[in-house]
Amino acid sequence: MSNKQHATTVYIGATDMVRIVQRKGLGRCIAELAARIERDFLRWHDFDLSARVACHSPHGVIELMPIGDARHFAFKYVNGHPENTRSGLPTVMAFGVLADVATGLPLVLSELTLVTAIRTAAMSAVAACRLARPDSRVMALIGNGAQSEFQAIAMRDLVGIRELRLFDVDPAASAKLAANLAGHGLTLTICNSTAEAVRGADIVTTLTADKNLATIITPAMIEPGMHINAVGGDCPGKTELHRGVLEAAAVFVEFEPQTRVEGDIQQMSADFAVTEFWHVLAGNQPGRRSADQVTVFDSVGFALEDYSALCFVSDAATELGIGNRIELVLQPADPKNLFGLLGSAALASLTSAAAPSQPASAPALQTVD
Ligand SMILES: NC(=O)c1ccc[n+]([C@@H]2O[C@H](COP(=O)([O-])OP(=O)(O)OC[C@H]3O[C@@H](n4cnc5c(N)ncnc54)[C@H](O)[C@@H]3O)[C@@H](O)[C@H]2O)c1
Numbered sequence: 001m002s003n004k005q006h007a008t009t010v011y012i013g014a015t016d017m018v019r020i021v022q023r024k025g026l027g028r029c030i031a032e033l034a035a036r037i038e039r040d041f042l043r044w045h046d047f048d049l050s051a052r053v054a055c056h057s058p059h060g061v062i063e064l065m066p067i068g069d070a071r072h073f074a075f076k077y078v079n080g081h082p083e084n085t086r087s088g089l090p091t092v093m094a095f096g097v098l099a100d101v102a103t104g105l106p107l108v109l110s111e112l113t114l115v116t117a118i119r120t121a122a123m124s125a126v127a128a129c130r131l132a133r134p135d136s137r138v139m140a141l142i143g144n145g146a147q148s149e150f151q152a153i154a155m156r157d158l159v160g161i162r163e164l165r166l167f168d169v170d171p172a173a174s175a176k177l178a179a180n181l182a183g184h185g186l187t188l189t190i191c192n193s194t195a196e197a198v199r200g201a202d203i204v205t206t207l208t209a210d211k212n213l214a215t216i217i218t219p220a221m222i223e224p225g226m227h228i229n230a231v232g233g234d235c236p237g238k239t240e241l242h243r244g245v246l247e248a249a250a251v252f253v254e255f256e257p258q259t260r261v262e263g264d265i266q267q268m269s270a271d272f273a274v275t276e277f278w279h280v281l282a283g284n285q286p287g288r289r290s291a292d293q294v295t296v297f298d299s300v301g302f303a304l305e306d307y308s309a310l311c312f313v314s315d316a317a318t319e320l321g322i323g324n325r326i327e328l329v330l331q332p333a334d335p336k337n338l339f340g341l342l343g344s345a346a347l348a349s350l351t352s353a354a355a356p357s358q359p360a361s362a363p364a365l366q367t368v369d
Helices: 014-024 026-041 113-131 148-159 171-181 194-198 243-247 256-262 277-282 303-320 346-353
Strands: 009-012 053-057 060-068 072-080 094-100 106-111 138-142 163-167 187-190 203-206 213-217 227-230 239-241 250-253 295-298 324-326
Touching (some): 009 014, 014 113, 014 303, 026 113, 026 277, 026 303, 060 303, 094 113, 094 303, 106 303, 113 148, 113 227, 113 295, 113 303, 138 148, 138 194, 148 171, 148 203, 163 171, 163 194, 194 213, 203 213, 227 239, 239 243, 250 277
Parallel strands (some): 009 106, 138 163, 138 203, 163 187, 203 227, 227 295, 250 295
Antiparallel strands (some): 072 094, 094 106
């Protein structure tokens, strides 16, 4: 029997991704991805961890986020261009690849813009479950753009948030968020300023996009027991928290070497104390120590969350039969004869050697757990 593998890749495009999330339901996607993130963070030492590679320009950043364990390698391409929305493009766009470590074969090529919003919200909720007060019911959401609904639903389902206080410098963004979440079991108030939105909140989520050393949240706004989920300060020269907020809080990060450069703690000295969040999940370090403590999750987005996300997408595509097999990489009939493909007869042998384009439900995709 031939042991020949077919070098095909499952392609999950933008429409496929929307269908996956619609068919599974957003709440289920967030919950399943949150569970995977927790499981993968508990396998911290199984992974080859590194900070992402970033290419900065005056208007934004383009980043590559690689990570691997013994079975799978994953990378995400993601950008952050806060001015994009003025010309009709999203601030954040992403795609990624999941590959087989044993052979290097790319198994999945997937759109990840929607999944980035889902995984970021899932990560925020996983952190808030450990770092916010268990009786947290009111959240301020500062920055009401593309990520905001996902954060709201994750915090509703996984943390118990029932009331949202919204503020954005663009009133149309808050109106969009309020309209999208009407009927979703949340009481919504649009506020006139960040200070008004934050007053009385148990959790403050900052999701602003501005390539600026901003101080959206100042020490005067902080109340005892608040949890700050700081998501938008994720790049050198791009922050949301006044340094006094960090000084008054216990600060938790994803991967310290990356967050020191990209997170709100970029303002602090190299010895400013932070805790990598996986230690809290593993029980090595406490999360919140008291009801009065102020906690900060200085989120920047780490490759391990995208590894979890790509594995989730791969399994969901297989389960639902969504996506198509494509010939992303060449497979000559004789793997040592790449040159031979350039001969006139070779194209026929190439197309007959590769599996025909087929839906991803075919079982050749390795199951990812
Ligand atoms: N940490 C992570 O893992 C992660 C993941 C995805 C996105 N992000 C970041 O989250 C942020 C939001 O992303 P998005 O896709 O929702 O962007 P977006 O452009 O769709 O929305 C950003 C919103 O912030 C508002 N805003 C800008 N400055 C403000 C201010 N001073 N006060 C109040 N509102 C303000 C804008 O008007 C806009 O509505 C971005 O900075 C992005 O880079 C982080």
